[in-house]
Amino acid sequence: MSGQRLRAQFSRLYHHFNGENTDTTLQAVADILVCTRRNARMVLSKLEEQGWLTWQPSVGRGKLSRLAFLRSETALREEQAASWLVQGKMDHALACLDHDSTKLAALIQKQMGPSTQNGRQIVRLPYYRQLETLDPREPLRRSEQHLVGQIFNGLVRYRGSERIVTPDLAHHWEALSPTHWRFYLRPGVRFHDGQPMREQDVIASLSALSTRRFFAHLSRVDSPGPRMIDVHLSSPDSRFDHALTLPEAVIRPAERHPSQSLGYQPIGTGPYRVAEKQPHRLVLEAFDDYFGYRALTDEIQIMVFDEAAMCYLTPSTSLTPERLASHQTTLSQKLEMDQGAGYLLLNCRDGLAKQPAWREYLHAKLSSLQLLPRLAHCGMGEYRLFNAYGLMPGWMHHGLSSMSPVAPSPTSLTVAYLSDHPLYPLIAKAIHAHLLEDGIQVKTLALSSADYFSGQYGRKIDIWLGAMSFGERGQAGLFNWLGTHDLVLSACTDTMLESIERHTQRWRETQDDSCAEHLARRLVEHQMVPLFHIWMGVMATPDLQDVASNAVGWFDFKAVWHKPH
Template sequence: MSGQRLQVQFSKIYAHFHGKDSDTNLQDMSEILFCTRRNARMVLNKMAEQGWLTWDPAVGRGKQSRLTFHRSQSDLQMKRVREWVKDGKLDAALEHLDNNASKLAQLIQEQLGVTTQEGKQIIRLPYYRAFPSLNPAKPLRRSEQHLITQIFNGLTRINERTNDVEPDLAHHWEALSACHWRFYLRPAVKFHDGSLLSAADVIASLENLLDNAYFSHIEKIESPAENAVDIYLHFPDCRLHETLAVPMAAIQSKSSMGTKNAERFPVGTGPYLVAENNSRQLVLRAHDQYFGFRALTDEIEIWVLDSAAMCYLQPTASLDPTVLDSRQGALHQNAISNGEHDRLALDEGCNYLLLNRRTGIAKDPRWAEYLHSRIASFSLMPYLAQDGIGEYRLTNAYGLVPGWVHTNAGSSDRTAPAVTRLRLVHQADNPLFPKLAHALKAMLAADHVALDIDVVSYEDMMQGKSAKKVDIWLCGMSLGNQRSDAMLPWLMNFNHMSVAMPDEDYAKLEESMKTWRGMPNKPFPAETLGRMIVEQRQIIPLFHIWLGVVDSRDLEDVSSNNVGWFDFKSVWKKPIF
């Protein structure tokens, strides 16, 4: 019998006896439940196992049995509502609560934050979308970048506090020549499925990346001995250990790559394994055989709540990655200055428009100049204000990264070269982008330029699919750290730049990367390249957003990273004595 059916049966019994402990018999119970005496006994035993009541059967003919209630009907109704909330069935829960939004908010909030169950520390966090793919080799949005670092390890990693490159799965490395590097693997490292890490896993994971321009200088990868990997290059890279410290170079289990569940349930070596991953919930469980320090928090549950549910959350939400949906949501209005635990920072990146100068309307210099001069965050704000944009944490962007000034305020004096229709595509599952797209549509309509808007997945956008049919892409980028070379993986991974840029301009980017990799003491010319692609009328920066973690002091050692989350394995709850 299902739990819901058992609760219905309990309601019948409770209503019949008005919730009062009573003397009765099995025959009466079978009539109340409309079943046989045998089934009635089975139902009563199940309810007793749940702790809802006690059934003390009498011995002897004509004796009355004793029925004692331990739960009320309203208790079980609230339990059902709590289960609906946990399963994401918020409409059903709200209806059962007589559409009382404040009660629903309380139920949502009481299940979020930090809790202890059976001696295990669990953190429950709200989020606005699911994570159907946690494959590090695919395009990674901001939150996926963070989750990859919790599930996987690379040969090397970037320290979130210092931005320095550190050993990870490789405990040592050396450049045997300008085009030949050797990495030495830690022994006895175990994947989440219990299998041992081998050089074959490293080779398979890295070979999966070689179609990307960022890794295209890798010629071949071999294993000269157990726990050693040799990487041969087409041209020198004196920073190969830094090149491999990006999330997409995470090492996967070769045997699990390409399997049916590899996207949702990847197998890595990191401090957390994926226990559940569906449209309503992502559950990460501590990897007890992790080669580093075992995670202090046993389980992370990320609840997927839609925009309506997010509105129910109160400013006292226990712990809230403020990346939620770029909205103020659970933030105090003065969170920026509320102290160390509530401090926010501008994301190292921005939302931007990418013009198709290769096959789209912007291949005509007149249109490229018009769009670049007409569109700017300042000129969009009046249209955004009409759509309730005030609830979003936006700051005007004058360059790709906060602090860069490479673009001017938009000019309303510009006129379109002709009356025409453009096609804009933006990434799905981002609540801000539809507002930006419709604001842009309204602004261009004043210039007699019609804008068709379509939505694609982030993966399709970064892969540059159907580029010939697109004039403008609306997308976002987050560099993940403050290193000078942080922009390079975004520029050169996948095809989003190469399908939008003329060949000669993209060749300049490739040459800049190649030249820099061969010069050991030269900082990466990030701002120079950022200015170049803006001044080429290739990209129009729009807005930066604020990121951070608001903490109600339930946890120790909470510190926001550069993608608006915190290191799961390092936080913990102090016991109350």
């Protein structure tokens, strides 16, 4: 018998007896359930197994049996609604609660935050969109980058926001020459599947980086001895250890079964392993064999709710970095400005912007000063955005035009943005309204991360709408962003691509971070329109200890813990 039918049978009995314990007969129960005495006995047995009621059959003819209810119908409805919530079926949950949005809000809020179950500390966090691939080899959005950092380790890592490279899987390293680096591996490191990390795993992971433009100077990786890794470069790079802090440089098992997908069944060495990954639910469990300090929180559950459901939530430790600043509440941690900017990337290779007249018009017409006032009329008044004049807070690269821009001719153009993002459709709507004044129609295209960052459909797109976040790398993160995403190849002219390569090489040789600002200025003058900066942070409940926002608007899962009452 299905759970839904069993609940219906319980509901009949509960309503008939008004939820009160009573003395009755098996035949009376059979009449209520409209079934035979045999089936009624079977139903009562199953209801007892569920712990919903007790049935004490009478002994002797003419005596009454005892029926006692252990659960209320309301409690069972809430349990079923909670089950629907876990599966991401918001409409089913609301129907289960008789479409009472107040009850749904209370149920969602009740499920979130820290709790202790059977001695295990669990933190449940709400999120506003489905989490995409956790494969570090693929283009990653900001939240996925954070999760990859909880599941995997690299040879080295950054310490907080100080941009100091510290040991991770390598306990020591040195530059033997400007093009030769050596790393010494920790002993006893294991992957989540129990297999030991070997030199071959490191060689395979690092060698795969050479296919990326940012790591094109990586010529060879080998092992001169046990627990030693040598990396040979084709050109000097005094910052190569900094490059290995990037998410794509984490270490993965060299051999995997063909049926295993790294995006959905990632296996790393990090403090958390993936216990479950469903479209509306991600469960991370603390890895007991982690080589560092074992995580204080045993389990992290990230529950995916749609925008309607997110509106029911009272701010808690809820991780929605892009809309975090919209909540009017006192934060236990101060907000920090995201190191990057929202942008419009003009297609100067195959789009309208390849014509100088169109490029100048779009640059002037779609500036942040022109667009942000419109965003409030498109439902974005909640978001605390502020005008961007460069690709980093404090950079002033986008000049103000003293003349009113004039469109070369009425036409239509296409704006592409990442799907499942609450801001981008609203920005696209504002762009459409703004350009319509000049007779320009705007078509939109929502793309997955893979399609967006690969530059696919480049010949059909005139403007890419997005955001670049350099996180803990600061302005030097610009070089990695440009050297990682093939979107740049689809949008930039050959002249701009040569300029990017030239500035990147100079930065590697001189260690001068000002190279990033010089390149950013050139990009803004010819290719990109900075739109806005945004505040990020974490709103922590009093029950969760040691919560500190990191550079991507999340917090280190392994460091937080729940203080029992």
